[in-house]
Amino acid sequence: MSDLYSLKGKIAVVTGGSRGIGFMIANGFADAGAEKIYISSRKAEDLKAAAAEISKKTTCIAVPADLSTEAGAKVLADAIRADEKGIDILVNNAGATWGAPFEEFPSKGWDRVLDINVKGPFFLTKELHPLLKANATDADPSRIINIGSVAGFGVGGVAFSYGASKAAIHQMTKNWANQFAADRITVNAIAPGPFPSKMMAFITEDEKARAVMEARVPLGRIGNPDDMAGLAVFLTAKSAAWMTGVIIPLDGGGLVARGDG
Numbered sequence: 001m002s003d004l005y006s007l008k009g010k011i012a013v014v015t016g017g018s019r020g021i022g023f024m025i026a027n028g029f030a031d032a033g034a035e036k037i038y039i040s041s042r043k044a045e046d047l048k049a050a051a052a053e054i055s056k057k058t059t060c061i062a063v064p065a066d067l068s069t070e071a072g073a074k075v076l077a078d079a080i081r082a083d084e085k086g087i088d089i090l091v092n093n094a095g096a097t098w099g100a101p102f103e104e105f106p107s108k109g110w111d112r113v114l115d116i117n118v119k120g121p122f123f124l125t126k127e128l129h130p131l132l133k134a135n136a137t138d139a140d141p142s143r144i145i146n147i148g149s150v151a152g153f154g155v156g157g158v159a160f161s162y163g164a165s166k167a168a169i170h171q172m173t174k175n176w177a178n179q180f181a182a183d184r185i186t187v188n189a190i191a192p193g194p195f196p197s198k199m200m201a202f203i204t205e206d207e208k209a210r211a212v213m214e215a216r217v218p219l220g221r222i223g224n225p226d227d228m229a230g231l232a233v234f235l236t237a238k239s240a241a242w243m244t245g246v247i248i249p250l251d252g253g254g255l256v257a258r259g260d261g
């Protein structure tokens with residue numbers, strides 16, 4: 001039982017690890033004993049600061065890259081390949097949204113969101129698949145977690161490109177789970193409800209808007225770092241070695257209560 005929720009000896013890669021949900025997950029992996037954690041995002045200074053924080057607990061390496069492009073995925077993968085023969089965990093978390101009324105929604109609002117939320121995870125996973133496969137065993141498969149959203153299930157949240165991108169990553173999760181099982185790589189998705197982050201700051205840092213949002217959550221609050229780390233560690237430790245192709249809402253009950261995000 002003692003090592004059921006331990007990441008001792010594991011090497012993890014977390015995209016978008018500089019802040020928000022990515023930082024919650026990378027920090028949670030450090031708390032669970034991961035040996036080394038690579039984090040990646042665009043703004044080098046933010047990333048370095050996050051890596052310094054996590055490095056108080058374990059080795060954390062910052063690799064700045066624009067993961068919305070194939071070239072960026074290669075930058076990160078090359079940095080990892082230079083030092084590792086295998087990795088155990090990949091979390092495709094980096095993401096973005098775009099807000100605009102239907103009548104004004106621009107083409108750029110589709111490209112930006114699909115590039116980082118859907119194509120980015122695809123190309124990075126393509127690059128890192130051999131390293132994940134290298135460390136995978138029957139008893140302890142390598143793990144991929146994709147970060148989806150309740151907005152990929154329901155119709156109440158952010159519309160247009162964001163919801164479509166998150167439905168796409170949920171679908172890709174199931175496809176990959178089926179395809180990669182033979183390689184002993186599990187693929188699951190976390191579909192968060194509201195968590196505090198830069199993406200959600202317009203709500204979580206506005207007292208009134210936050211109260212309205214909290215009132216919509218059956219469990220009466222938005223998510224916190226322990227909520228996110230708890231599920232991410234569960235999915236990547238021995239605890240979830242036989243679990244794949246599952247998309248888990250982590251939303252305080254919002255989806256089941258209302259059927260939307």
Ligand SMILES: NC(=O)c1ccc[n+]([C@@H]2O[C@H](COP(=O)([O-])OP(=O)(O)OC[C@H]3O[C@@H](n4cnc5c(N)ncnc54)[C@H](OP(=O)(O)O)[C@@H]3O)[C@@H](O)[C@H]2O)c1
Binds near residue numbers: 021066194
């Ligand atoms: N917060 C929520 O309530 C919520 C709910 C459901 C789903 N999610 C999902 O959770 C994930 C994380 O979002 P968050 O809420 O934590 O948002 P956030 O605070 O805005 O963090 C996004 C992270 O992704 C990185 N990123 C963005 N574009 C990138 C790019 N082109 N290349 C590399 N890195 C990039 C950002 O760093 P740089 O800007 O420096 O690149 C940052 O580290 C996203 O997939 C989001 O859709 C969030």
